[in-house]
Amino acid sequence: MHAPALRELRATDRAPIAAILHATGAFTDEEVGVALELVDEGLVDATTADAYRFVVAELDGRVVGYACFGLTPLTDGVFDVYWIAVDPACQGRGVGKALLRAVEAEVTRRHGRTILIETGGKPSYAATRTFYDRAGYREIARIPDFFRIGDDKVVYARRVDGQDPRRSSES
């Protein structure tokens, strides 16, 4: 399979992104609503420093996935990946990894140092956590019973400046 084409967000991406978010089955309607609000904000404002930024993946001219990220306010170079999703029909073929690599390249270009991704600790998110692991992200924090009892918040990190995400530069 060939590599996906990666590009910035366009207004015509909203409908296919909505379809992908629903098709994954990973997100509640409320979560899909929030994800689409970020898309709408990203379409209006891509100029301010902490705007929501997007990478969209296409295969054969069709949108098959996207990632949404942005500079975390009040930090000097920490970026959050707010959302990442790949069409279930195209999962397991390197699209998600290509999206993360494109995010990393853009964060590096913007002089960022750390990328954080928050996810859920429940068993149904095990594949997603494996995906972050395989892509070189490390679990650096866990908040027990965050989303609900038994469902932790797990924070993954990757340093794009070559530092170990588990250590501060002074230790």
Ligand SMILES: CC(C)(COP(=O)(O)OP(=O)(O)OC[C@H]1O[C@@H](n2cnc3c(N)ncnc32)[C@H](O)[C@@H]1OP(=O)(O)O)[C@@H](O)C(=O)NCCC(=O)NCCS
């Ligand atoms: C998580 C997600 C974005 C991964 O995208 P993807 O295109 O399927 O992932 P890739 O094909 O790029 O996989 C990259 C690596 O992760 C591993 N991986 C991906 N999905 C996996 C799974 N279900 N089980 C085990 N490993 C998996 C791959 O084996 C691959 O490892 P390798 O580099 O050693 O070969 C995608 O599965 C998805 O959209 N899931 C539903 C939405 C979601 O959970 N988003 C994150 C919310 S926090």
